[in-house]
Structures are given as C-alpha cells and as structure tokens.
Amino acid sequence: MHRWQPDGSSRKSDPALLEKIKAEAAGTPNGKGLLWKVERDRQEPSYLYGTMHVTDPRVVSLKPNAQSAFDASKTVVIETTEVLDQAKMLASLMQKPELMMFTDGTTLTSLLSPEDAARLNKALEARGISPASVSKMKPWMLSAMLALPACEMVRKAGGAAILDIKLAEASKATGKNLEGLETVSDQFEAMASLPMEIPYERPRGYGPARRSHR
Template identity: 60%
Template structure:
C-alpha cells in the first residue's frame, strides 16, 4: 500500500508553490486551455485582489521596512529590461516576463517595446509553447512526467482531510475530481494557482506575454529562438520530491480566493520592476518554517539556478549574432546566480534600462 502523505493545516509552503506556479504557468498555458476548455464562464470573471505590499506598509511599517531592506540587498533585483553589450557585437536586450495574459503584463514598457521592435531575433524560454500540436507531442513522448502511469492516484497520496480539501477546491473550479485523478500534482498546482479570470482568458485563447511576443515576431518575419524544450521543463519539475509537490497542491487549494491577492501583488511588483521584492514580501506576509527554507533551496536550485545555466549557455551563440531581444521569466534575472550575473560572467557589460 502506498504511503499516505499527511499535510498539516497551515500555509507554510505557500511561497514555494507560488514560485513553482510562476515558473510553470507559461509552459502550462496550453494545457490549462486543454483541461478547462468548455468549463470557463461565458464572460471573464472579475478577479479582485488586494496588494499585500500596500497592506503591509499600512498595518506593519516595521515589517514593510524590513522587506524593503531585504529586497535592496538582492543583486540585480530591480529592473525588467537589461542591455547586453560586448565588443564586436550589436547590443542585445534581456527582458523579464510574467507568464500571464493580464494587460498590465502584456503591455510592454516603452523602452522594452522599442528594444523589441528594433531586434532582429526574439528569444523565449521554449518555442514549443507556440505550437499546440508540438506541445502535445512533447507531453505524449514522456507521459510519466504528466500523469501517474501505475495505480497511483492523487487521493491515494493524501490523508482523507486533504483529499476532501482537494475535491472541494476542484468542485469550486468546476473540475470533476475524477478527470484529474491521475494527473501529477505539479500540473494541477499550477492550474489551481491561476486566478479564475486568468483561466478564462487563456481558455478563450488569449496568449500569455511570452507567446504573444514570439508570435508577433514570427508574423513580422523576425527570427524566433528557444532556450529549452517543453520536456526539459517537465523533467526539471518532475525531479523534485513528490512530497514537496503534494504539499504544494494542498496548500494551493487551501489558499482559495487569496490567490487573487498574491497574483495582484506580483503584478504590482512586476510593473514596478521590483523582482527582488517577491520573496522578502511573501516571507513577511505568509508563514515560514525551516522546512520551507530547505524546500525552497531545492526548488531554487532545480527550477531557477540550474535552468539559468542552461539558458545562458544556449543563448551564447544566439547573442553572438547581435541585436537580440531575449524574454524569459523575470525570476530568472536577479540574484548572484541569475541571468544578469551569468551574462556578465560571459563577458557582457549588462546595465539596467528601466
């Protein structure tokens, strides 16, 4: 009999699951459409969320100041658009994205729009996401990355209380539990971390920012390149412990409508270019434990740092041609092992534009 993973009724892993969701939202956009097509409401729901940073500043000024101090200490933590320069090459640009359809995200800042318009080559994380058939073929090539292929089901890995919480959350989204019983937890976590309005827009066919940038570039005759494959991303996510993913799934369900607050806060910070403030803020407003730190470290190494190294290596020959606009998830940019520093180590002068 398979071991049941019991999960305490707390929000201790909210930060972990949200980061996981953030990094896979773009990859899963077509999957979400596939799963929820026909289940979306006739109109786009109004997802009203509260900016947690503003609330923290008002209710706990000392904690707010601590968040600001921690964010300021994150290397390259402020700015979405970065200019990459190297002697003998035309300048290129690195831009941090959010994998969402919200118009506040998909409307590029003026400087980024100018850099995008002038670029000869557009680079995104994976071009597989531009082609639904190719995406589905990639998923089908290794079904074990997406689905349990033995007798395991999601409910068999949960305590009765957590299984009930999961089913309640699915029912609230109009998703029959039986239709996702064999789905791997990271797929469902990413889907449930999306606000209902985001799900509705994606179900209606609206592209997330990265896909829109690539599709528009292709339509205008620009070269479009990818840095990894859909399977690469799935393998990375699947390599993390199953218990980690099951905890994330249940805590995502328990978050309920508060997911709107988290997404609203991320969008507000994103618009301000305050990428380095994401985690200091969420650590301040959501519970944290030693287990969280260990889990986050494993997640960061697998889903961010290791992928950064692959992206930087694959981007090298493309950037050497010059005049490139490279758009990847914003969480890949900051930190001592972020892409900004990786490109500096590769010999580029990297300066923030906005």
C-alpha cells in the first residue's frame, strides 16, 4: 500500500503506480459511463449525470448526448443550489466553525509525525499557503484543499465555474425548475463526522500518513 505524500511526489516518481491505477480503472464495468437514463413504461425518463467539482474544460463542456438530455429536462437537481450564492453559503458555514476547524487545543501538527508535518508544510508552501494559517483546520478540509492541482487553483482564482454552477445558471436562464439534494452544511457535517483516520487516506492507491498519536 502506498502512503500519501502531500507534495504529490509519488505521482511523479512512481509511473508504475499510475499505470496500475489506470488498468484498474479500465477494468471497471461501465467505468467511462457518465450519463445514465432511468425510465419506466409510460413515464418520462430521468437522467443521471456524473459531475466533478472542478473547472477543467473537459468536465464542464457537455457532450452532445448530455446536452440533449439537459435540454429535454424540465427539472434539474444538483447537489445544492447554495453554490449560486457564495456569500450566503459562507455565512451559513460560519455559524458552524467546528465543522471545518478544531475549536479546542488540537492542531494539525499534533496529529502528524514530524516527518509528515514537514512534508505537509512543504506542500502548503508550494501552493503559497502559510502552514500557520491552516494549523487549526480539520484534516478532511485540508485534504480536500490539497487534492486540487495547481492548474485548478489558477482557474478558480480566475473565476472559472464548476459544472454544477454552470448547469444551475443555465437552468435558471432557460426557466427550468432547479432543486438541490442537500445543503452545504449537510455536506460538511457528513465529512466532519468521518472517523479521524479517513481524511488521512487519499485516492489513487495511497495509504494513510503516519500520525504521532493513537
């Protein structure tokens, strides 16, 4: 099992691991399927489309079949409609700071070995983030932050929107009924409720980082 390295060095130095991951992904049944049609006799069909919270043009540009399904739909349901009002969303989250930050004496470095703390600080500094500014951040939150590649951070800083936002804006512009499955607070509560060990694990075959406590 490969261990998570916050600086991403394993991805660069272990091409064999990357090829293994690609092979496993290729073996997944319908692994490239993004658009699914759900239908029953004498009822209008519904469509399920897989999205990612990134601004990559390959993600936010709908393929013709997905665009046709969107155009034919009267109601569009995304994760949360709160993405259309960032200020309101942040104000809601600020009412529950314990979901994102440690509110006791815990710090990130108190949960990591010296080696992993140094590696984490290196990854943060490479992104222009002061380690001190995130020292009280919950591991799941920081893990999500570090999961974004540099190119994604640049696009977002430039105002690029994720697909959910683009679909929501297009729905309102064309008079579709727009609904959300949950609130951002619901999402954060779910992430914050995970056992502390889970945020230390990353996808792409990496295992957990070592921690200094038990």
